[in-house]
Amino acid sequence: xxxxxxLTKTFKDKKRGMVTAAADVSFTCQPGQIxxxxxANGAGKTTTLRLLATLLKPTSGTCTVAGHDTVxxxxxxxxxxxxxxxxxxxxxxxxxxxxxxYFGRLNGMADxxxxxxxxxxxxxxxMHEFLDRRCDKFSTGMKQKTSIARTLIHDxxxxxxxxxxxxxxxxxxxxxxxxxxxxxxxxxxxxxxxxVMSEVEKLCDTIGIIHAGRLVAEGTLPELxxxxxxxDMEEVxxxxxxxxxALAEALKN
Amino acid sequence: xxxxxxxxxxxxxxxxSLRDRRTLISMLLIPTLLMPLIMLGSxxxxxxxxxxxxxxxxxxxxxxxxxxxxxxxxxxxxxxxQLVDAGTNYKQAISEKRVRVAVEIPAGFEASLKGGxxxxxxxxxxxxxxxxxxxxxxxxxxxxxxxxxxxETRLTDRGLTADLIKPFEVKRQNVAPPEKVGGNIFGGxxxxxxxxxxxxxxxxxxxxxxxxxxxxxxxxxxxxxPVHRVNIVLGKFLMxxxxxxxxxxxxxxxxxxxxxxxxxxxxGRGGGAAKAAASMGQIPTIDPAGILGVFIMVTPVAxxxxxxxxxxxxxxxxxxxxxxxxxPLIVVVVMPAMMGMLxxxxxSAKTALVPIMNLSLVCKEMLxxxxxWNYIALIFGSTCVYAxxxxxxxxxxxxxEDVIFRA
Numbered sequence: 001x002x003x004x005x006x007l008t009k010t011f012k013d014k015k016r017g018m019v020t021a022a023a024d025v026s027f028t029c030q031p032g033q034i035x036x037x038x039x040a041n042g043a044g045k046t047t048t049l050r051l052l053a054t055l056l057k058p059t060s061g062t063c064t065v066a067g068h069d070t071v072x073x074x075x076x077x078x079x080x081x082x083x084x085x086x087x088x089x090x091x092x093x094x095x096x097x098x099x100x101x102y103f104g105r106l107n108g109m110a111d112x113x114x115x116x117x118x119x120x121x122x123x124x125x126x127m128h129e130f131l132d133r134r135c136d137k138f139s140t141g142m143k144q145k146t147s148i149a150r151t152l153i154h155d156x157x158x159x160x161x162x163x164x165x166x167x168x169x170x171x172x173x174x175x176x177x178x179x180x181x182x183x184x185x186x187x188x189x190x191x192x193x194x195x196v197m198s199e200v201e202k203l204c205d206t207i208g209i210i211h212a213g214r215l216v217a218e219g220t221l222p223e224l225x226x227x228x229x230x231x232d233m234e235e236v237x238x239x240x241x242x243x244x245x246a247l248a249e250a251l252k253n
Numbered sequence: 254x255x256x257x258x259x260x261x262x263x264x265x266x267x268x269x270s271l272r273d274r275r276t277l278i279s280m281l282l283i284p285t286l287l288m289p290l291i292m293l294g295s296x297x298x299x300x301x302x303x304x305x306x307x308x309x310x311x312x313x314x315x316x317x318x319x320x321x322x323x324x325x326x327x328x329x330x331x332x333x334x335q336l337v338d339a340g341t342n343y344k345q346a347i348s349e350k351r352v353r354v355a356v357e358i359p360a361g362f363e364a365s366l367k368g369g370x371x372x373x374x375x376x377x378x379x380x381x382x383x384x385x386x387x388x389x390x391x392x393x394x395x396x397x398x399x400x401x402x403x404x405e406t407r408l409t410d411r412g413l414t415a416d417l418i419k420p421f422e423v424k425r426q427n428v429a430p431p432e433k434v435g436g437n438i439f440g441g442x443x444x445x446x447x448x449x450x451x452x453x454x455x456x457x458x459x460x461x462x463x464x465x466x467x468x469x470x471x472x473x474x475x476x477x478x479p480v481h482r483v484n485i486v487l488g489k490f491l492m493x494x495x496x497x498x499x500x501x502x503x504x505x506x507x508x509x510x511x512x513x514x515x516x517x518x519x520x521g522r523g524g525g526a527a528k529a530a531a532s533m534g535q536i537p538t539i540d541p542a543g544i545l546g547v548f549i550m551v552t553p554v555a556x557x558x559x560x561x562x563x564x565x566x567x568x569x570x571x572x573x574x575x576x577x578x579x580x581p582l583i584v585v586v587v588m589p590a591m592m593g594m595l596x597x598x599x600x601s602a603k604t605a606l607v608p609i610m611n612l613s614l615v616c617k618e619m620l621x622x623x624x625x626w627n628y629i630a631l632i633f634g635s636t637c638v639y640a641x642x643x644x645x646x647x648x649x650x651x652x653x654e655d656v657i658f659r660a
Contacts, residue, residue, distance in 0.1 A: 005641030011655065044617070045654045055476055056654050079479035094265075106478035177452040253541060 002029040002052060002158060002188050006061035009047050009213075021047035023213040024061070024184060029189050029206075031157070034180065037193040037203030038237060040250055044213040045193040049162045052191065053083045066157045066189075075229075082151030085162035092136030096127060096146040099135060100153050107154035116151065121149040141172040148179060158189045165199065175202060197233040211241040211253070212250055254488065254551050258480045262488025263495075270492060278455040280496050284450065284504035289511030303383075310335040311353050311388035314343045318358035323359075324399070332607040333391050347379050353388035354378050356396075366403050376600055441594040444616035446508075447501055447547060448590040448609060449583075451555050453501025455493050458578055459562035462489045466573035467567075472657065482651045486563070490644060493559035501551060505544070550629070553636035554612050558586075560643035567650050570659055593617065605631045 009022040022044045029035040050056040052065055054074035057136035063070040071136045090099055097118065120246035122128050125145045130138065135146060144164075151159065161180060165173040179202060183190050194200060200207055200221075207224060209217040217224060217240040225231055228239040241247055270276040318325050328334055337346075343355040357375040359365075365372050374396050378389035405415050466472040475485065562579060569575035586609060593600055595615025599628045600614045609634045618625060650656050 050658075053475065053477060056658070075479045078477060081477070083477040085473065087470050088474040090474070091265075091269060091471050092469065093269050098265075098268070102261070102265050103478060105257065106475075106480050108479070151477075243641055 001031055001064075001066065002027075002035075002191060003064045004048075004052065004061070005063070007048065007051055007058050007063055008060045009051060009056060010059045013131045020213050022051065022058075023209070025213075025215050026061075027208050027215060027218060028189050029158075031183060031189045031204040034184050034190040034192055034203050036200045036207045037191060037210055038195065038197070038207055039193070039210035040195055040241075041249060043210045045195075045210055046087075046162055047213075048210065049083075049085070049160050049191065049199070053077055053160055054083055055083075077185050079154065079180065080157050082154075082156040082159045083162075084147055084151045084160070084164050086164070086166040087162075088147065090135040090138075090143055090146055090150070091205075093134060094151070095132050095134055096138075097131045099146060100149050103150050103249070104153040109154060117153055117155070118149070121152060125149055127235055136225070140168055141175070142175060144168065144172050148176075159183050159191070161192045163194055164192075165194070165196065172215070197237060202234050207236060209240045216240050216242075255481070255484050256496055258484040258601050259487045259491070262480070262485055263491045266458075266462060266489060266492035267495065270461070270496065273461065276458055276461065276496065280454055280500050284500050285507045287503050287509045291350060292511045293514070299355040306384050306387060309384075310525075311384075311391050312351070313388065313392065314346065314352050314355040316343060316355060316357040316360065316625075317360060320361055321358055324363055327399075328395070329433055331395060334395075339365055340448035343377060347377060347385065350379070350382065350384075353385045367421050368407070373622050393617060417421050441613075441617055443620060444547065444613045445590045445594060446504070446621050447588075447616070448554065448612060450504050451497050451551055451559050452583065452586045455497035455555065455558045458496040459493045459559065460566045460569075460572055460575040460579060462492060463563055463567040464569040467569075467657075467659075468571045474484050474572055476657065483648055485542060486644070486648045490556075490559050490563060490647065493563060494555050497555040497559060498552070501555075505548075543616075543622065546624070546629075547616045550612055550619070550633060553640050554609065556640035557608065557636060557643055560647050564643060564647040564650050567647070568656055568659070569588070575601055589613065600625060601627050602631070606635050608636060612636070 005026050007022055007025040008020070010018055012018045019150045025048055027035065037045050037048065042181070047056065047242075051058050051065060052070065052076050054065075054070045057071060068076040068080070070077050075164065090096075091102075098178075100116050100118055100121070101111075104110075104117065109117070112134060119200045122131055125148060126143075127145055127149065130142050134234075135143065138146065159180075164176050168176065177199065180190060184205075192199075192203060206218065206220055208215050217227070219227065221233075224236050224240070228236045230236045230239060236246060238244055241250070258423035270280075310332065311334050313328070314337050315325065315328060329336055337352050340577050343352070346352040347355060355377040358371045358523045359374070361369065362372055362374070376392050379385040404418060408415060408417060435468070463472075466475065476482075561582075565578050565582070566575035571579055589607060590613045593610045594617075598604060598610070598614065600611075600618065605628050606612060611628075615625070615629060615632050619629075
């Protein structure tokens with residue numbers, strides 16, 4: 001479970017001065033559900049997710065992930081989180097097996113448990129063929145599978161996905177979406193950020209629309225459709241953030 | 254701090270680095286191949302050049318001397334000299350290095366030897382030019398011998414013995430054991446090289462493990478793990494130190510091997526070094542205890558370099574940016590190391606606190622067999638404190654979001 005209350009993150013930027021990347025963001029993600037964070041580029045999705053994963057500390061507000069506070073017990077939070085983002089790459093000079101084993105060890109797992117878990121993951125993700133090859137020679141699909149196995153090696157209760165399908169081909173993107181669904185089916189708490197409307201429609205149980213660091217609308221897909229009087233997700237999104245002018249303004253920044 | 258995690262990270266970084274061609278080149282290949290090449294190459298060339306210059310006849314212009322035929326024929330008969338026609342301008346000829354030396358024999362020189370007034374023989378040479386200097390020495394020796402002979406003739410003419418003007422002899426005898434001589438010769442240069450290698454050996458892995466990881470996107474992956482950041486810094490720090498120390502060990506081994514081989518090669522050829530060694534009694538060696546001392550003293554400096562390099566290169570966004578921050582630091586490191594080589598700067602309570610320079614100074618002493626235990630303790634302790642401060646800074650940098658996510 002993730003409980004975010006009034007999360008605010010400001011930082012200094014040389015060109016823009018003080019920037020508020022997340023402002024008073026509050027939401028709750030339940031186990032066995034996928035919470036979709038929808039927003040344009042630069043809306044504050046990555047900042048919010050990094051706050052949840054304790055990579056950043058909030059300026060104000062609190063956040064509890066899997067029962068631990070992100071500020072007072074960041075190590076415990078990370079032990080219960082699998083974080084997958086476009087910016088979390090693999091060590092190119094390690095093999096997939098070494099990479100996954102390394103993260104198992106960093107999660108305090110014993111080697112025999114890692115071996116058993118790695119075998120199960122490789123079976124499930126069909127990785128045996130390239131398990132002992134170096135990551136820098138991998139195709140994007142192989143890389144994504146290895147990254148997924150890396151996030152799952154310690155079987156975390158909470159999964160955080162930051163635009164995981166960004167820049168992937170259709171096949172790989174579909175595999176990822178399928179995998180995210182499986183995480184939910186296993187009862188994990190899942191938060192998923194994207195700017196692709198169709199993914200939100202397909203995947204998410206609850207949707208939070210984020211704009212200029214603020215959570216401007218939240219609800220299930222039918223709830224949002226009713227509230228904004230639109231059936232198309234893209235129209236819902238544009239209305240929620242205050243029209244096309246607001247979107248253009250946000251993208252300019 | 255958790256040693257299990259530190260070790261896990263260290264071993265992974267070690268494996269990762271050993272698979273990286275660039276690290277291997279800077280850590281192993283350059284010290285093993287380059288150092289012997291430089292050492293053997295420069296020694297061979299130097300001995301050959303000096304030998305050649307010594308064997309080659311000195312080209313000499315004689316000015317005047319028409320009324321001193323005996324002196325002239327003695328000069329011509331001397332194999333060491335090759336008399337050259339005066340031409341138009343002897344100064345120009347020497348400056349252009351066509352001729353090594355010129356000698357001016359005053360008018361009526363030979364006549365004055367037979368009891369006339371004392372006259373001056375002028376030798377013209379080019380200061381700082383090795384061949385000209387050696388030539389001038391030969392010419393001077395020739396005329397000194399002539400003077401001694403003249404004195405002898407004058408004495409015997411008067412029925413006196415040569416001992417009259419040489420009531421006693423003066424001789425020098427070396428008492429320093431060969432390792433002390435070696436320590437004094439190499440004492441300045443060895444620490445300088447070690448400091449430089451210690452720094453360059455740490456440079457590449459420090460950049461790769463910080464800015465390199467940021468650039469490749471693996472830093473965020475690593476930070477997602479539950480390991481406390483202190484452990485990450487310490488694991489990486491140990492790896493950088495390993496690279497630094499490995500570079501020194503490999504270079505020390507390869508350069509001492511090449512010195513041994515080079516020494517025996519020259520001894521076999523009977524060159525200048527062998528002659529010098531024969532005159533000293535033995536080939537100069539370095540005290541092994543001194544080498545061990547240098548090695549122990551360099552460890553906290555390696556720690557300091559590793560921590561400083563990690564801190565600085567972590568700030569950079571990319572490998573290239575980190576290189577541009579770190580490369581100028583070589584000068585900062587080399588300057589105090591060189592200052593330690595200067596003869597006027599000695600170990601004192603003050604200089605013992607100047608990092609890097611203190612290592613250079615104490616190594617010079619240790620290699621020549623002098624052990625100032627108080628200073629050694631002070632230098633070791635103070636460098637450890639500096640290293641600890643730098644390591645603290647590295648941890649602080651790792652905890653700064655604006656540094657880790659600088660884009």
